[in-house]
Amino acid sequence: MNDLPWYVGYFSGRHWLKNVDYSIDDVVRVIEASRDLKNKFYLGVETPYLKGRTLYLIFYNKSLRTRNSFQTGVFQLGGQGIYISPDQVYAPTLPEDMVPYQTEAISDVARVLSRYGDGIAVRIYGDAAKWIIGRGHRVIEEFAKWSKVPVLNMEDDLYHPFQSLADAQAALEALGWPKKLLKGRKFVVSYAYSGGLKPLAVPQDVALMASMLGADVYIAHPPGFELLDEVLAKVKEFTDSWGSEFKVVNNMDEAFEGADFVYPKAWSPKGFFPPFSRDSKVHKEEAMDYQSKFRDWITTIEKLYEAGRPYYMHCGPADRGQEVSDEVLDRYDKSLYFNEAENRLHVQKAVMSMVMARVVR
Ligand code: CP
Numbered sequence: 001m002n003d004l005p006w007y008v009g010y011f012s013g014r015h016w017l018k019n020v021d022y023s024i025d026d027v028v029r030v031i032e033a034s035r036d037l038k039n040k041f042y043l044g045v046e047t048p049y050l051k052g053r054t055l056y057l058i059f060y061n062k063s064l065r066t067r068n069s070f071q072t073g074v075f076q077l078g079g080q081g082i083y084i085s086p087d088q089v090y091a092p093t094l095p096e097d098m099v100p101y102q103t104e105a106i107s108d109v110a111r112v113l114s115r116y117g118d119g120i121a122v123r124i125y126g127d128a129a130k131w132i133i134g135r136g137h138r139v140i141e142e143f144a145k146w147s148k149v150p151v152l153n154m155e156d157d158l159y160h161p162f163q164s165l166a167d168a169q170a171a172l173e174a175l176g177w178p179k180k181l182l183k184g185r186k187f188v189v190s191y192a193y194s195g196g197l198k199p200l201a202v203p204q205d206v207a208l209m210a211s212m213l214g215a216d217v218y219i220a221h222p223p224g225f226e227l228l229d230e231v232l233a234k235v236k237e238f239t240d241s242w243g244s245e246f247k248v249v250n251n252m253d254e255a256f257e258g259a260d261f262v263y264p265k266a267w268s269p270k271g272f273f274p275p276f277s278r279d280s281k282v283h284k285e286e287a288m289d290y291q292s293k294f295r296d297w298i299t300t301i302e303k304l305y306e307a308g309r310p311y312y313m314h315c316g317p318a319d320r321g322q323e324v325s326d327e328v329l330d331r332y333d334k335s336l337y338f339n340e341a342e343n344r345l346h347v348q349k350a351v352m353s354m355v356m357a358r359v360v361r
Contacts (some may be wrong), residue, residue, distance in 0.1 A: 007033035009359030011195045015144045015151045016351050017137075018159040019199035019205065020234060024212050027121060028181070031351035032167045035177075036344065041346065042077070049353045054117030057154070058084045058092065060128035065316055066154050066162070069344040070121060077349055079118070079356075086128075090242030094142060103165055106139065107146040114148035119356045123154035123179050125199040131282040132274045133157055133200065150355040151346075158228070160201040162351070163315045164209035170336045171261055172213075174342075183214035183242060185260040188310070190252050191221035193297045193321035194266030197287060203267050204231045210261075211238035216245035220255035222294045224269040225309045252297055256307035263313040264299045266291075282297075299324045301332060313338050 007029065019027055040047050053076045059067060071081035086092060087336050090104035098105065113120050129136035136156035144151040153161055171182065187210040189203050203219070204227050211217050217239055219227065226232075232248070239246040247254050256262055270276045272287035298321075304312060312335040318324050329337055 004049065004359060005033070005036060007036070008353045009357040009361075012358055013150060014355050015147075016161060016355060017140055017144055017151065017153045019164060019212070020208055021162045024238075025218070027165070027168070027209070027212055028222065030165055030347060030350050031172065033354065034169055034346040037190065037353070038343070038346040047076060047349070047353075049357055050074060050118070051078035053077075053119070053356055054120040055079065055081045055121055055152075055352065055356065056113050057081050057119055058082055058086065058120065058122045059154070060086050060122075060124040061126060061155075063123060063154070065341050065344050066123060069341075070154065070348055071295065073345050073349040074352055077352060081134040082117070085158075085349060092139075092143075094139060100164060106142045110143045110146035110151075111148070117149065119150045119152060119352065120147050121152040121154045123156070123245040125155060125157040125201060126197065129157050131284065133172075133270055133276065136199070142295050152351065153356075154197075155201050157199045157300065158201055158204060158231075160315070162344060162348050163202055163340075164205040165347040165351075167206055167263070167313060167315070167336075168209050168213060169343045169347060170313070170339040171311065174334075174336060176227045181213040182210060183244065185215050186218065188218045188220060188255045188259045188262045188264075189213035190255055190262060190264040191294070191297055192264035192266050192299060193224050193291065193295045193318045194322050195288070195292075196266070196319065197268045198266045200227060200267050201240045202265055202275035203227060206263050206315075207235050208238070211235040211242075211244070211246065214242040214244055215239075215261075217247075218245075218255045218259070219248045220252050221248075221250065222297065223250060224271055224290065225267065226270065228270075234279070253306070255302065256303060256310065258308055261311045261313055262299070262307065264297070264323065265314050266319065295322070298322065299328055301325065301327045304328065304332060304334075309334055313337070313340060316341050
């Protein structure tokens with residue numbers, strides 16, 4: 001195909017495990033490529049940049065947005081996405097957990113799929129990663145170690161890179177694509193109550209993304225919901241490099257005050273899970289009991305108005321009546337909830353075009 005846009009094959013052959021493996025400029029390039037693909041999608045312009053290519057999608061967990069935006073996206077690029085459920089193959093497994101004729105070493109799965117197709121995308125966290133924080137990410141790194149084709153992280157227990165790229169695009173679009181990116185904007189990543197146990201991936205990745213783009217970053221959570229030290233250190237490094245503020249507070253209303261963007265969502269208190277738990281064991285019931293003390297960490301229209309009407313953000317699925325009121329999702333005019341979901345399609349098409357295409361220019 002002639003006249004390929006600049007981004008096709010730009011990162012040919014590279015994995016996408018987390019955004020911080022790339023520079024701030026690279027992240028902005030992805031969002032620019034995503035904007036181009038979104039415009040073409042709206043105009044009905046065909047984008048067959050991955051004609052004949054195949055992406056394998058391995059989901060150890062459920063998904064609406066991620067699965068459908070990836071499969072639809074690779075199809076719109078002229079390729080195909082093949083869904084793999086670990087319980088319908090010999091489950092791809094780390095060496096220490098092998099069970100004869102039920103599992104298959106990730107090292108072997110990755111090399112087999114590399115001989116057929118052009119990319120392997122993986123989602124794994126929570127029960128599938130035994131609730132050992134960091135184990136899901138280790139699984140994805142194991143795929144990347146052995147795969148000869150790009151590996152894409154569709155969310156593990158530490159990072160959700162395509163979510164935060166989509167979020168960044170939604171936030172920048174809401175502001176009219178400012179030259180200064182998010183510099184001078186207050187961006188709040190806040191805990192919100194849920195009756196379920198959710199991973200650290202989204203708050204960590206979104207805090208990293210907001211800091212990469214120059215925002216003043218506030219993280220709000222009750223005691224016990226601290227993000228990983230290495231993530232906080234990286235957020236500080238980025239905010240320092242921009243001369244932006246970085247604060248962690250234990251009060252949702254204080255954090256919301258005067259914010260430009262609020263991103264309130266649930267995650268789990270890490271002290272109940274290895275390697276952070278007192279006895280290196282998993283304590284799911286205790287974690288649920290503990291987090292049930294924080295039901296008042298819900299986002300309502302009243303809270304948003306009191307804060308000064310910030311943009312509301314959430315990766316979805318949001319737990320209505322727990323993380324957020326129905327009214328915010330259904331009627332708040334500054335909710336970016338569906339824009340974020342929409343942009344998953346376009347940022348993923350951008351990264352797939354960048355890493356999965358082999359282009360000789
Ligand atoms: N935000 C997100 O990853 O949604 P799904 O769990 O539906 O894929």
